[in-house]
Amino acid sequence: MMFIFPLLFIVSFIMSLREIIRGNKDGMLLFLIFGLSMYTTAMSVAFSLGLKDLIPVFQFFKELMIFSVLGLNIMSLTRKPRFHVLDYMILAFFLYSLLYALAPIGEQSFINRLMAFKSMSFFVLVYFSGRFLDLRNIYVNKYFNYIMILTIAAGVVLIGEYLLQTHLQTMTGYAEYSYYFFNFEPSGSYGLTTTFESEGGYKRFASFFANPLEHAAATLLALAFIMALYTRDDNKLVLTPIGMTALAATFISITLALSRAPFASYFVMIYFYALLTRKKLITNIIHIGFGLVAAYVAYLMTRFEDTASGIMEVVVNTVDFSNPSSVGHLVEWIQGIMAMIESPLGLGLGTSGRVAGSLGENIGGENQFIIIGVQAGVIAMFLYLFIYLNFIRLGIKWLPYLKGKERKICMAVLFMKIGFFIPLLTSEVESSSYISYMNWFFSGMMMTIIMSQGTAPYQESAAEISSPKPNIPATA
Template sequence: MIAQILFVFALLGYAVLLYYTLKAMVFKGKWEYVVYFLAAYLPFHITFLSIVFQATNSTIPVTLFQLAKDLMVIVSVFLFVLYNRKIFDYPFRLHRVDWLILSFLGLAFLFLLLPLGDTGFVNKALYFKNLLIPALVYFVGRNTVFDELEVKRLFQVIFVIAVSAFAVNLLEGLINTHLQNYTGYALFNQVVNNMEPSGNFGLSWTFETQAITKRFASFFSDPLEMASSVLLGFAAGLIWFLTSKREDSFPYILVMLCSMGSLFFSSSRAAFGAFFIMIFFIAVIFKLNRLILFGFSLVIFFIVFVIFFASEDFYYFVLDTLTFQNASSVGHVLEWLNALESMIENPFGVGLAMSGNSGSVSDEARIGGENQFLIYGVQMGFLGMFLYILLLSYSIIRSIRVFRLTENVMSARIAFTAAAVKTGLLLPLFTANAELYTYVSWISWWMVGYAMNEYSKIRNNNV
């Protein structure tokens, strides 16, 4: 009964969102509105697919819905071309971030064609698709011009996602049960992703700590994705708090508190580290000495708590994590060593779909997989890894520059959020295939693209 109710509500919500988005895109020429669809749907993507499979027991509708999000981005790009009839007169002005994305994508396309690796062309094509779509999302953002209300709506979607995720976390904690136990998550993974249920709660090891306590994911695919995604909500809430009147600040404080609350429910060590990195980054950008002091105080408080007040299990859990003796940490190190060994033996790469946790990467062919930088390094060599590092670096640097130079408050908020999130994600990128977290990855790439659009305007005005 619960499965049928979930299916009806999920399908109804998806249909309404899809209808209004396509209506605006196709009939009103608002091709940019695809970002609203992505921001509202991507957090629920795996949960929605699980519910669909649980209700239909068929992979056909699951496959269609899996492709739908990619098709929406492609349709958006197609409509951009269609509604710009003088497309060849369109003023494309490329700068370093654009060139880096094109270079990275071009290198990936070359590896798609090269007869390298132990995987078939279909798997390589699917992996290339996973690289192409975020680049197209960046392209959409790069050519989007929103007014103040349209930008505000996007942030409102992000705020609702952050608050809703924490509300579901509270419900999960109250009944001491994962939402995924009701959505058919384990069955979906078993049949569609060929992943047998594991762990003590019948889902996967990701949903529990080493002390066999529950880690919650709300409506995200797993606790790690939620932990990385709430960084987006916190950064967005903070910039609106810092750039709004104090009498209007309560909603943004609520968003930040909910984001921090979800972070605790996820029990992700990398995300906690990423959160502190982002806090210090924000403090440096704004020159907020009190925020820096607050961050240091939290670190000292945590150290004192672990040494003098924490339980023995928690003390050794932290100690083993820091010394890489924790089972999870050891697993990361082994994956990194395997990837580094492959890169040393094959500095020019071994081919696409040969590393990482993407569905197109088979377990038999997989080399490494828990470090986004090394994943690209294994597949596309040192050149691919360095292009990705440069892309992230310039995305952050240029977004900060836009934040400091633009006179448009909304553009400044987007640029700041993009820079803060990309900086905060640096640590999770070391321990996971974090670009697969489509919500935070795609929305932050859209924001980088939007910021680069503003950067072009600033640069041209200064010429």
């Protein structure tokens, strides 16, 4: 039965490639949604089936897809594109980090530097794949509904895991695959990694995603698309039965993934959604709920020795940063900050993050911004932060002026950026292909929308390029 995962991975790739050959370059989203979401599970099962020699080929599918779409998009441009200041900033980040990959900076080999460069900066190519896409013939609702289907399927698998109290990854060859390709030895109580367990003896489930952290981040992504798909131009939320089922699946997923940062982000997203769409009932409920939870946690902390069991122990130890996970974050942050103070221009690529972890030489991981800063210095870190925060600013600025599918894309990107911000402080979010590719591909599409408002695409004046003004479309 496990063969279904590599089969879906391959079939989604073939279907996407067929659509791209037919000229429908947005067909790449089929692979991003149905292929990359279960990428690690598909590779693990393929490894367990004895296909380890084919796995490097399968692993290259995602890069091949991006290179193909980006190349075709560039060749199909009929006019010279004009860029927003963020486009230049993103290009600057790519070129700056490329310098660190090519120059002999740090102690890592050239190959390891290239691998770290890909992990840190490949999102730029994904972004421009979406940035140069012609949005006129894209059926946005179709792909958003595919995400609803994926979310419900993840919830079904998750419920099965929870009822059986068994991680899917124990049946896919996850541990063997991770050790063979990434040198990650099994750890924790379940023969996987420590990310699959939480303080208090609770299992953390990942459904068919790579691990509970990616599962939780994918849930935030799904919530963003649910908000965008079912919110009308007049800000009314109209959920269909599929939408309600998907929303329920997100709540089940974020709860059973037991990841603190994404769990907090889940409600932060709902809160900002209520503020931006002027839903006072939701904001009032959240205010009251937050007050009650804060009062209850304060009560628990005064009686901790009497109540220190199960989930209450997790909550209290999270708040006072006394649990091993929170302490681990603090230690990694301090190490990373100290490394940046000592070497503000960076220690070189491959000294922090996923690649460094596989080499056993990680410094200051568990924070996307610090991981970038340790490797390429504070200039790269602040450049990435500038880019990220300005997408949030632009989303808030433009959302009231957009209609239809343009508004859906803008809203989805805005809430993805808001939702991922807290997890960025506690993990390397860009290391997840599914999360990173979906985030930045749609970010590129959003920028194309912004730059086309009020004028023909790619024909803005110099003043509009640096700071385009919101213009209400004629169809509004």
